[in-house]
Amino acid sequence: MTITEENYLKTIYKLAEAEPGQGVSTNRIAAALATRAASVTDMLRRLAEKGLLAYEKYRGVRLTPEGQRLALLTVRKHRLWEVFLVQQLGFSWDEVHEVAEELEHVQSPLLMQRLDAFLNYPTLDPHGDPIPAEDGAMRRPLHRLLTDLSLDECGTLAALKDTSAPFLQYLDKVGLHLGAQVRILAKVAFDNSLELRVNRDRMVLISAEAGKNLYII
Template sequence: MTLTNSEENYLKAIYHLSDGGKKGVSTNDIASSMKTKPASVSDMLRKLGEKEVINYRKYYGVQITEEGRNYALQVIRKHRLWEVFLVDKLKFNWDEVHEVAEQLEHVRSPLLTQRLDEFLNFPKFDPHGDPIPDEFGDVKARPRIALNDMEVNAAGQIVAVKDSSAAFLRYLDKVGAYIGARVKLLDKVEFDGSVEILVDQKTLFMSKDVASNILIVVT
């Protein structure tokens, strides 16, 4: 079975919105994610249903099938491997790679994906800290919490970001909050939820919104 690029994009969005296939997704949520109208979503859902990668029942939302989940994971695998390649080998900044990887993820060559994985020495995470599914679709996630959920005086390491928009990543570059940086939570401000943190021996103040988008492995 082969999906079109557009069908792959929808399937990937449904996978993410469904928390890896654990819950149903509404057509409105899909429309919002894909920046399109619900009527266009309905037409695409019909096509994906005919290819048996999703199930749709009124009032229960869209459920991704096991075959659909496996297909989505392979698209995600290619996307994240290409992001590693662009950052590590072509020296793109981490805020520049998403759009390019969106195009490269649709290359339909299992051998190319395998060779790319080997060339990169089998990376486990992309430049934004998201886990890379292996060739069998297995995802090795690691326990992590949002920065603003840490206890005061707790320490850890930045391992991922929830928001991978270019503007947010440029902000993190500016303040030095990169993937792999060591952090310690010094204080939480009760009034607005902002935090004071120590990043590589530098004190920073962050809003609640920023801190909630930075993921930490506590050590």
């Protein structure tokens, strides 16, 4: 597998995960990878010839079981490296993505097995995303969006929908981190912003857009 092929499979997997039950269109893949649709078509043909994806007319592409396995392997490596970078090298959660994008292409199953053991077999990455097991199995916690909570309802911040560096930096600025206990104190009628109590000791006001990107358990 080339680095480009791995990136395509991972991208198709993530796009399909965002809209379950639907094929992934060439245009969506091109937009996600910031490349031309013609280039995407050529790569999709190559991956199909390798038995890694299937194309359905008018419905886009879907990963085959082998394509899904390889995509999840790349996701697993990426998320394990993110844990390592945060826990062992002192990276902040907004710094790890680009570095992990490079490390995820290391082709050494033994290295990844030993990294997993060294980290004591983590199940979540620093952003709360589940880490696939070596066989591709992945436990998905039952999350709710913060904006779906009712007034005075509480929960634990468990994962993020948006893991971009600017959003992570925003959360750092307002003091919202995974594991925080939050309670909805008010929903502002003017702009749907949310007034929260965090860890029972302070108040935070966040936008509705921010609330739509926070998962609670």
